Amino acid sequence: MHLKLVLCFSSLLLSIACTTTEAARTTFRSRNDRRSVLENGLGRTPQMGWNSWNHFACNIEEKLIRETADAMVSTGLAGAGYQYVNIDDCWAEYNRDSEGNFVPKADTFPSGIKALADYVHSKGLKLGIYSDAGTQTCSKQMPGSLGHEEQDAKTFASWGIDYLKYDNCNNQGISPRERYPIMTKALQNAGRPIFYSLCEWGQDDPATWANEVGNSWRTTGDISDNWDSMTSRADENDKWAAYAKPGGWNDPDMLEVGNGGMTTEEYRSHFSIWALAKAPLLVGCDVRHMSNETYAILSNKEVIAVNQDSLGVQGKKVNKNGDLEVWAGPLAHNKVAVILWNRGSSTAQITAYWSDIGLNSTTVVKARDLWAHYTKKAVKGQISATVESHACKMYVLTPHR
Numbered sequence: 001m002h003l004k005l006v007l008c009f010s011s012l013l014l015s016i017a018c019t020t021t022e023a024a025r026t027t028f029r030s031r032n033d034r035r036s037v038l039e040n041g042l043g044r045t046p047q048m049g050w051n052s053w054n055h056f057a058c059n060i061e062e063k064l065i066r067e068t069a070d071a072m073v074s075t076g077l078a079g080a081g082y083q084y085v086n087i088d089d090c091w092a093e094y095n096r097d098s099e100g101n102f103v104p105k106a107d108t109f110p111s112g113i114k115a116l117a118d119y120v121h122s123k124g125l126k127l128g129i130y131s132d133a134g135t136q137t138c139s140k141q142m143p144g145s146l147g148h149e150e151q152d153a154k155t156f157a158s159w160g161i162d163y164l165k166y167d168n169c170n171n172q173g174i175s176p177r178e179r180y181p182i183m184t185k186a187l188q189n190a191g192r193p194i195f196y197s198l199c200e201w202g203q204d205d206p207a208t209w210a211n212e213v214g215n216s217w218r219t220t221g222d223i224s225d226n227w228d229s230m231t232s233r234a235d236e237n238d239k240w241a242a243y244a245k246p247g248g249w250n251d252p253d254m255l256e257v258g259n260g261g262m263t264t265e266e267y268r269s270h271f272s273i274w275a276l277a278k279a280p281l282l283v284g285c286d287v288r289h290m291s292n293e294t295y296a297i298l299s300n301k302e303v304i305a306v307n308q309d310s311l312g313v314q315g316k317k318v319n320k321n322g323d324l325e326v327w328a329g330p331l332a333h334n335k336v337a338v339i340l341w342n343r344g345s346s347t348a349q350i351t352a353y354w355s356d357i358g359l360n361s362t363t364v365v366k367a368r369d370l371w372a373h374y375t376k377k378a379v380k381g382q383i384s385a386t387v388e389s390h391a392c393k394m395y396v397l398t399p400h401r
Helices: 004-014 022-035 062-074 113-122 147-159 176-188 227-238 264-274 292-298 303-307
Strands: 048-051 083-084 126-132 163-167 195-198 217-218 249-251 280-282 314-320 323-328 336-344 347-352 363-368 374-380 380-389 392-399
Touching: 048 126, 062 083, 062 113, 083 163, 113 126, 113 147, 126 147, 147 176, 147 336, 163 264, 176 195, 227 314, 264 280, 264 292, 264 303, 264 314, 264 323, 264 336, 264 392, 292 363, 303 392, 314 347, 323 347, 380 392
Parallel strands: 048 083, 048 280, 083 126, 126 163, 163 195, 195 217, 217 249
Antiparallel strands: 314 323, 323 336, 336 392, 347 380, 363 374, 363 392
């Protein structure tokens, strides 16, 4: 059958022109690919929640998890969209039981994981857990799931687990493309929808294959709580923007906001870029003891709305002039999100031109400043701002009808 006829038959579904040009063939492929994501019904927008690792590492116990769930609700973070409470490494005993099952640590999780899941669920939240696609986890304090995928997936489902972070240590040199899909099938057979977060550190370019395997995939190594680490993770993640889509997201690692290694402006930049890039918003600080500044960043519903936008297109870096950058991406209803980001050491003016961000040069917009919560009407051709060192300005532009 001629390509022209194939495209015509597909036009109602794909809304592409009936043409044999290379541009049309590219459009056909990209939009068809958007339908091939692993369909477990989860991750239609990037996941939001909390994870224990960045602040607590192995110093975790069930009381902390319960108190975190309580704080997620009492602070309003749950109401802002943060729903997962995720236990990271070090929750299990060093050895499995006589039947090969995971055993929660008796001294730190004496009530067991199922009881903890029941408590978290009673708060209207979801519980996540951690394992590793190797023989041991990264801490080497508990076993991994390599060779135990079906058994562990069924265990997680029986406990009421809603999310699995699956790490990449002690992997016996086996390709991630071989190890990670085994857990995909195990989770599909476990009888419970479980969000599947691949943590293979971007080692084997997972953006190019993991949309068939999981709901998110790490594109970078681990983040640290400092400016250089955060900015480098943003840059590494940016080059994979075209691969993100509803159901499967690029993951430049968890948020460091509130952990103390960066300034308020740097954390605001961190949160803004992660939101625009449709990255998972997984809080990494102690939410039981947040500062007002930390809470104001994490609870900014207008910035969160960009991250959770239904169009599901990852924003990206669209212009760079030395340390002055423009990041932007389309949103639903013909809106555009824009960040003016000053990565330099002194205050500077940054301008985003309509040609940079996909708007027609004659388009008139109203510009909503998402951090100042102020709207400027009838903006034409460009938007400019004076931006302090390591700070950003973030806008949603809405074209006038």
